[in-house]
Amino acid sequence: MTIPRYVLASMESGGDPEAAVVYDDTVYGLPGRPSMRTVLDDWPGWTGQIESAIGAGRLGRGVPVRDVQFTAPLPEPRNLYMCGANYADHAREMRGLARDAPIARPLHGPFFFLKPTSTVVGPDSAVALPHGIERLDWEVELAAVIGTPARNLSEQHALDCVAGYTVINDVSVRDRFKREPAPEPPMAFDWFTQKGWATTCPMGPWLVPSKFCANPGDLKMTLMVNGLVKQNSTTAEMIFDLKAQIAFLSRIVQLLPGDVIATGTPAGVGAGDKNSRYLQPGDEMVAEVEGIGTLRNRIEREQLNAAG
Numbered sequence: 001m002t003i004p005r006y007v008l009a010s011m012e013s014g015g016d017p018e019a020a021v022v023y024d025d026t027v028y029g030l031p032g033r034p035s036m037r038t039v040l041d042d043w044p045g046w047t048g049q050i051e052s053a054i055g056a057g058r059l060g061r062g063v064p065v066r067d068v069q070f071t072a073p074l075p076e077p078r079n080l081y082m083c084g085a086n087y088a089d090h091a092r093e094m095r096g097l098a099r100d101a102p103i104a105r106p107l108h109g110p111f112f113f114l115k116p117t118s119t120v121v122g123p124d125s126a127v128a129l130p131h132g133i134e135r136l137d138w139e140v141e142l143a144a145v146i147g148t149p150a151r152n153l154s155e156q157h158a159l160d161c162v163a164g165y166t167v168i169n170d171v172s173v174r175d176r177f178k179r180e181p182a183p184e185p186p187m188a189f190d191w192f193t194q195k196g197w198a199t200t201c202p203m204g205p206w207l208v209p210s211k212f213c214a215n216p217g218d219l220k221m222t223l224m225v226n227g228l229v230k231q232n233s234t235t236a237e238m239i240f241d242l243k244a245q246i247a248f249l250s251r252i253v254q255l256l257p258g259d260v261i262a263t264g265t266p267a268g269v270g271a272g273d274k275n276s277r278y279l280q281p282g283d284e285m286v287a288e289v290e291g292i293g294t295l296r297n298r299i300e301r302e303q304l305n306a307a308g
Contacts, residue, residue: 003051007293008164009206010036010071010122017071021050022206026062036074036207040257043147043163047209072122072203073166074145078258080115080201082170083245086264087237093272103239109248110240113191115170115201115262123204123295127171128302129281130197135174136279136299139265140223140231140287142216143168144242145207146259150250158246161255164207165216167295168262169223169287171200174271174278202287202297203260213291217241220290221266225283233266235289 004024010017011027018033030039030046039046053059085091088103097103121127129136147163176193213219216235223231240248242263249255270276279285279299287295 003211004054005212006050006054007206007208008036008039008050008073009068010073010075012069012071017075020068021054021059022065023054023059023062025065027065027068028059028062037076037078037258040074040145040147040163043257070123070205072120073205073207074203074258074260075120075122076258077117077120077145077260078256080117080120080260080262081249082113082115082195082262083240083264084111084113086110086239086245087233087266088239089233089237089267090265090269090272091239093267093269105239110245112249113195116196119196119198119201121199121202121297123202123297125202125297126199126300127202127279127285127297128197128199129279129299130173130302131304133173133175134278135270137172137174137270138223138225138230138279138285138287139170139172139269140221140289141168141170141262141265142219142221142235142242142289142292143203143260143262144216144246146255146261147210147257149257150246150255153247153250155243155247158243158250159210159216161246161250162210162242163257164209165213165289165292166203166207166260167205167287167289167293168260169202169285169295169297170195170262170265171197171202171279172269172271173197173200202285202295204295205293208292219292222288223268224286225279227284229268230270231266231268233268235263237266238264
């Protein structure tokens, strides 16, 4: 039986965001109004129910997509594992190398950092430009969402634990990346204050089940700022593909349903161009990954709380 393509999303419901099915431009709630985390905790069970309902034509009454306010598909991930320096074209631009220069795979495997899960915001949400920050940057990324527990996976079986895919924009504060002077050499680069600011992880617009993305290693990806193309590449530029990333992580930690793995960003970030104009209030970012979705967010000046 051919399964019609559908996606899963989280939507505003007057309380906590609830998971929904988006099928044929219509949004359908799920029985019991579960969260996406609840759905991911029993991914095979829920997707089986959804596909049976679609096949039998009993999804119930739906709402047009245009009338629904989506949140991030996973508003509260268990963990955000972010892969850095993982695109060959991005490595070339940051090192000032020729476009065809070879990039070796690091011997110790992919480089990961953790981003606070509280940084996640959804499609059409504002991204705050903190006061005193002048170099707020963009980074389109393909993200994989884990649907089954996994430990010590081989690359051959690594994708078996993936529930689906979404788009992430890893907004970064370049002003705060390097500490000078550093108290000790290992503390010269500050990943937390570059990557950990509130609202700097737009995610969305939905979760595409992995069965509908046969090859996550060959997807076009773009990011535009105010209609101007800044990033235009493909996931084929990854130095460590998703299989290698998952296998690497699963040797260190137990991957759990609701974990998110952001797989890195390609060339075209502001930091790669000394003449770049960084993000300003009013700017619109549009991040897109082929077959996954389009994620729009605007920049707003951070609102400071008045002293009480």
